[in-house]
Each structure stands twice: as C-alpha cells, then as structure tokens.
Amino acid sequence: MKRFFKNLNFTLGFILSLTVILMAVASLIRTPYNPDSMNARARLQAPSFSHPFGTDQYGRDIFSRTMVGAVNSVIVGLVTVAIGMSLGILMGLTAAYYGRWADEGLMRFADLLFGFPAVLTAILITSVLGPSMVNAMLAIGIFYIPIFARLTRAVALTIWQREFIEAARASGISELMITWRHVLPNTLSPLIIQGTIQFAIAILAEAGLSYLGLGTQPPHASWGRMLNEAQTFMSIAPWMCIFPGIAIAWAVLGFNLLGDGLRDALDPTMRNYGYK
Amino acid sequence: MTSGNLLVVKDLKKFFPLRKGLFTKPRVWAQAVAGVSFAIKKGESFGLVGESGCGKTTLARLIMRLLRPTAGQIVFDGTDITAMNSKAMRPLRRRMQIIFQDPYASLNPRFRAASIVTEPLSARLRMTKARRRQEAARLLIKVGLNAHDVLKYPHEFSGGQRQRLGIARALSVQPDLIVADEPVSALDVSVQAQIINLLLDLKENANLTYLFISHDLSVVEYLCDRIAVMYLGRIVELAPKNNFRNVPRHPYTKMLLHAAPQPDPLMPMEIDVRDEEAPNPINPPSGCGFHPRCPYMRNRCRVNVPSLVKVDKSHYVACLNLNLKT
Numbered sequence: 001m002k003r004f005f006k007n008l009n010f011t012l013g014f015i016l017s018l019t020v021i022l023m024a025v026a027s028l029i030r031t032p033y034n035p036d037s038m039n040a041r042a043r044l045q046a047p048s049f050s051h052p053f054g055t056d057q058y059g060r061d062i063f064s065r066t067m068v069g070a071v072n073s074v075i076v077g078l079v080t081v082a083i084g085m086s087l088g089i090l091m092g093l094t095a096a097y098y099g100r101w102a103d104e105g106l107m108r109f110a111d112l113l114f115g116f117p118a119v120l121t122a123i124l125i126t127s128v129l130g131p132s133m134v135n136a137m138l139a140i141g142i143f144y145i146p147i148f149a150r151l152t153r154a155v156a157l158t159i160w161q162r163e164f165i166e167a168a169r170a171s172g173i174s175e176l177m178i179t180w181r182h183v184l185p186n187t188l189s190p191l192i193i194q195g196t197i198q199f200a201i202a203i204l205a206e207a208g209l210s211y212l213g214l215g216t217q218p219p220h221a222s223w224g225r226m227l228n229e230a231q232t233f234m235s236i237a238p239w240m241c242i243f244p245g246i247a248i249a250w251a252v253l254g255f256n257l258l259g260d261g262l263r264d265a266l267d268p269t270m271r272n273y274g275y276k
Numbered sequence: 277m278t279s280g281n282l283l284v285v286k287d288l289k290k291f292f293p294l295r296k297g298l299f300t301k302p303r304v305w306a307q308a309v310a311g312v313s314f315a316i317k318k319g320e321s322f323g324l325v326g327e328s329g330c331g332k333t334t335l336a337r338l339i340m341r342l343l344r345p346t347a348g349q350i351v352f353d354g355t356d357i358t359a360m361n362s363k364a365m366r367p368l369r370r371r372m373q374i375i376f377q378d379p380y381a382s383l384n385p386r387f388r389a390a391s392i393v394t395e396p397l398s399a400r401l402r403m404t405k406a407r408r409r410q411e412a413a414r415l416l417i418k419v420g421l422n423a424h425d426v427l428k429y430p431h432e433f434s435g436g437q438r439q440r441l442g443i444a445r446a447l448s449v450q451p452d453l454i455v456a457d458e459p460v461s462a463l464d465v466s467v468q469a470q471i472i473n474l475l476l477d478l479k480e481n482a483n484l485t486y487l488f489i490s491h492d493l494s495v496v497e498y499l500c501d502r503i504a505v506m507y508l509g510r511i512v513e514l515a516p517k518n519n520f521r522n523v524p525r526h527p528y529t530k531m532l533l534h535a536a537p538q539p540d541p542l543m544p545m546e547i548d549v550r551d552e553e554a555p556n557p558i559n560p561p562s563g564c565g566f567h568p569r570c571p572y573m574r575n576r577c578r579v580n581v582p583s584l585v586k587v588d589k590s591h592y593v594a595c596l597n598l599n600l601k602t
Contacts, residue, residue, distance in 0.1 A: 163378055166337070171445070172365075172366045
C-alpha cells in the first residue's frame with residue numbers, strides 16, 4: 001500500500017476520487033436541501049452561506065444537486081465499467097483460448113464496434129431506445145466491451161504461453177479451470193487500471209449525453225443536465241454552470257489520475273504505454 | 277505390463293509448422309523430433325543428453341502429452357497415449373509428472389506454496405483448505421523445505437527452493453514416472469548437487485522411474501543407469517552408463533565427452549573437432565544429420581540416414597562408419 005502512495009498521481013487521484021465518492025455517499029444520507037424541491041423566493045441566488053453554490057432558476061440548491069449528481073456519476077461509472085468488463089473479459093478470454101477462427105471473429109467484431117464514432121452511436125442508441133439514464137449507461141457500456149476484450153485477449157495470450165500453464169496442464173487441471181484459476185487472476189491488474197480510466201471517461205460521456213438531453217431526465221439531478229439548464233442563465237447566474245463544471249472536471253481528473261497512478265505503481269515498465 | 281517397460285516410445289516425430297497464415301497451409305516445418313525410439317524399464321533412470329535445440333524438451337513435452345505427436349507411438353505402462361485427448365489423459369496424469377527447467381516460470385506467482393504443490397492433487401479431488409495445507413506441509417518436508425513455508429508465495433523462495441517446490445508438486449500424486457526436463461540447469465552449481473541428491477533419495481524411497489533430460493554429461497552420468505545421446509531430433513547413441521564413458525562409439529558422443537571440462541589438464545585430445553555451429557532443424561542436412569561436423573565423414577554420410585544398430589549388449593549406435601573405427 002505504501003508504494004502506491006509514494007506515487008503522486010495515485011495520491012492526488014485517490015484524494016479527488018475519494019471526495020467524489022464521499023459526496024455521493026453523504027447525499028444518500030442527507031443533503032442540506034431537498035435537491036428537487038423548488039423555492040420561488042430563492043430563485044437564481046448567488047453563492048452565500050445558506051446556499052454555498054447558489055440556486056438555480058427554480059430556487060433549487062445547487063450544492064445539494066451537485067451532491068446528488070455525484071451519485072448519478074458514480075453509478076454510471078460503475079455500471080458501464082461492469083458491463084464492459086464482464087462481457088469484455090468473457091470475449092477476450094474466449095478469443096485467447098480458442099484462437100484461430102473464434103479469435104479472428106471476435107476481434108473483427110471488436111474492430112467493428114471500434115469503427116463507430118462512440119458518442120454519435122450513443123446518441124443513436126438513446127434516441128432509438130428513448131432518452132434515459134439506463135439507456136445512456138447501456139450505450140456507453142457497449143462501447144466499453146471491445147476495449148476490455150482486446151486488453152484481456154492481449155494479456156491472456158501472453159499468460160497462456162507461460163510455463164506454469166503447462167505445469168497446470170501436466171497436473172491434470174482442465175482447460176476451463178486453468179482459465180479460471182491461472183489465466184484470469186493474472187490478467188486482472190491491467191484490467192483494473194483500465195477500468196479506473198474508463199470510469200472517468202464514462203462520467204464525461206454521461207455528462208455529455210445528459211447535456212444533450214439524452215441521458216438523465218429531469219427533474220433528476222445530473223451534472224451534464226445541470227450544465228444544460230445553466231447555459232440559458234450563463235450571463236446572469238454563472239455559478240449555475242461553474243459548480244457542476246468543476247464537479248465533472250474534478251471527478252474525471254480524479255479517476256484518471258488514479259488509473260495512471262495505479263499503472264505506474266503496479267508496473268513501472270508500462271509507464272510509457274499509451275492507452276486509448 | 278509388457279516386459280517391465282514403463283514407457284515405450286516408437287519412431288516418435290514432432291514437426292512444428294512455420295510461417296502459417298490463417299488461410300495458407302504451412303510449407304516450412306521444423307523437425308524438432310525426427311523419429312525417436314526407446315524404452316524405459318520400471319525403476320530405471322534413463323538419461324537424455326544433447327545440445328540446445330536438439331529436441332530434448334520437445335520430446336519431454338510429447339511424452340507428457342503436453343504436445344500432440346506428428347507421428348509415432350507413445351505407450352505408457354501398456355496404454356497407448358499417442359492420440360489421447362486432454363480429457364482422456366487426465367486420469368493418467370496422476371502416474372506421470374514433470375519437473376520443469378525454469379523454477380521461476382513454472383510456478384504461478386499468484387499462488388501460495390500450498391496451492392502450488394497440491395495442484396495435481398486438487399485436479400483429482402476436492403480438498404478443504406486445512407487438508408490442503410496439511411498435505412502441502414507434508415510434501416514440503418519431504419523435499420527438504422520448512423512446513424511453515426506453505427503460506428509463502430514463490431517470490432519469497434530462492435531458486436533452489438523453488439525447484440524443490442516443483443519437485444514436491446510432481447511427487448504429490450505419487451507418480452510412477454517423473455520426467456525431469458533439465459531440472460538443475462537453471463541453478464547454481466552448489467544448489468545443483470543438493471537437488472540431484474534429493475532426486476536420488478526420492479527415487480530410492482518412492483520407487484520412481486526417471487526420464488532425466490540434461491545437457492550436462494556429468495549430471496546425467498551421476499544419476500542415470502542408461503544414457504541416450506540426441507542430435508538434431510534423433511538418438512545417435514544409446515548405452516549403459518559405463519559403456520558411455522568408456523567405449524563411446526558415435527563421433528558426436530566422443531565430441532560431447534571431449535567438450536566436457538576434464539579435471540586432468542594433461543589428458544590428450546582424442547578427436548579432431550570440426551568446430552561448426554549446430555545445424556538448424558528447419559533445414560537439416562541431408563543423410564546423417566551430423567555429417568557437416570563429423571571428422572569421419574564419407575560421401576555416403578551425405579546421402580543415407582543411419583539407423584540405430586546394436587554394437588554390444590544394450591549398446592546402440594546410429595553411424596554409417598562404425599567399421600572404420602575401433
């Protein structure tokens with residue numbers, strides 16, 4: 001654990017992401033105001049003691065809404081990475097194990113998914129399935145599958161060449177058990193690193209979709225949604241866009257740094273390795 | 277149980293395809309094992325020597341059926357295992373185990389010692405954690421490690437200790453045959469001696485049969501009853517230990533014996549070595565594979581492939597010029 005915190009990226013990323021998660025957890029217990037309740041007397045108030053981040057055009061407390069938006073972002077990150085990782089690992093392990101036709105087929109399918117411009121297709125999916133947070137997560141998650149599939153395949157292929165796999169085979173372990181007990185655990189550390197980085201990208205993507213009105217639907221608070229509502233009042237109430245904007249940058253930076261830091265701390269030889 | 281042979285290998289071949297695309301059939305092959313026959317009796321230590329790239333390790337993996345042979349036959353204790361799939365092999369794995377050359381690569385870095393040494397057992401029966409640790413401790417003591425080491429990870433052991441773990445793993449299922457693929461060549465000389473003596477002790481106590489592969493003549497001579505010399509995928513000489521040192525017949529065997537460092541600096545040079553690189557198994561020489569390096573080379577050696585001929589009681593040599601020399 002010590003060697004992780006020696007890494008500046010990791011420490012900084014850890015603190016930033018931790019605040020996001022703490023904020024999300026805290027909002028589940030209590031927020032200063034009800035994030036969805038309107039107050040006509042407190043419309044478009046600048047930041048003050050009673051409303052540290054100010055209020056919006058309906059008099060809702062922006063601090064409370066930013067807190068609730070954190071829950072939204074963390075859920076999006078978790079769900080999309082879970083979709084991408086579970087199916088991607090399955091696909092990557094299958095391709096690496098069977099090789100030849102299965103490998104070619106699955107990897108060309110991954111190329112196909114990569115070929116689509118991600119945001120554009122996410123817009124397509126959400127406009128076909130209807131705009132909602134669930135559909136936005138689905139759309140982002142699907143684009144994560146090939147990323148994890150390729151990474152898993154690449155690492156798994158090198159693991160299959162290691163001698164301890166032969167030793168396991170000579171021990172009479174079945175191929176499925178070798179995959180489960182030997183190959184999968186040895187692929188996990190790069191996958192966790194990649195997962196952290198994709199977590200950050202998902203937050204950004206969901207904010208983008210919500211900003212376009214294709215993600216989280218009103219009245220639920222989401223950072224992207226808040227930015228969208230803020231743009232009308234940009235000149236008279238700039239705090240409406242500043243605070244959700246800072247929140248997005250904060251969270252994305254935090255999880256990105258966390259991923260970078262993890263990578264450096266876990267494997268110094270990969271320091272110059274470019275991730276997509 | 278035919279004639280006391282535990283393992284019989286007949287004309288075994290393994291060719292590796294090179295430059296294989298998805299749609300194209302391979303046209304170039306590497307002949308790693310090009311027709312090898314021998315038999316190992318129960319309780320015997322059979323040594324296999326040869327330089328790097330001669331197919332020793334491929335042969336070991338073929339016998340363990342970690343590779344599928346291209347041609348030939350492998351019979352283990354009366355059962356033909358040549359074409360068995362991995363599922364059919366599984367019950368036989370208990371009876372044949374392998375010790376790998378590299379004690380670093382052959383142990384999963386994420387497994388504790390307890391899981392490593394009991395892996396062949398866990399392939400056959402479910403064990404509780406306590407039972408596994410108990411079994412592992414017993415195995416560790418057997419190979420000269422400390423019973424407390426069961427919870428350690430491989431990186432916490434030295435090279436020699438790691439190889440002991442590899443040996444413990446092979447012993448866990450009380451096999452009949454142990455294929456030792458250069459088990460000491462990755463170790464320091466002082467540690468080598470310890471491991472070799474451990475292997476000798478274990479053989480006496482557990483009624484084991486060894487196929488011992490090495491490039492180190494002295495190690496094989498110390499440990500084995502019979503020795504086969506391999507060159508370019510073929511056995512060129514097979515002899516009991518004493519004949520091997522005293523009356524070697526194949527020029528390659530003589531060259532090997534000569535190349536090994538002798539403790540006596542006054543010993544005369546016996547053989548004129550044509551010092552050339554070992555030929556490539558991708559494009560092996562015609563006729564006798566050894567002819568480009570052989571000091572006794574005749575024209576026929578370029579054309580005809582010699583087969584193993586009996587020259588003495590249980591002493592076989594594959595050379596076309598046996599009559600020319602004494």
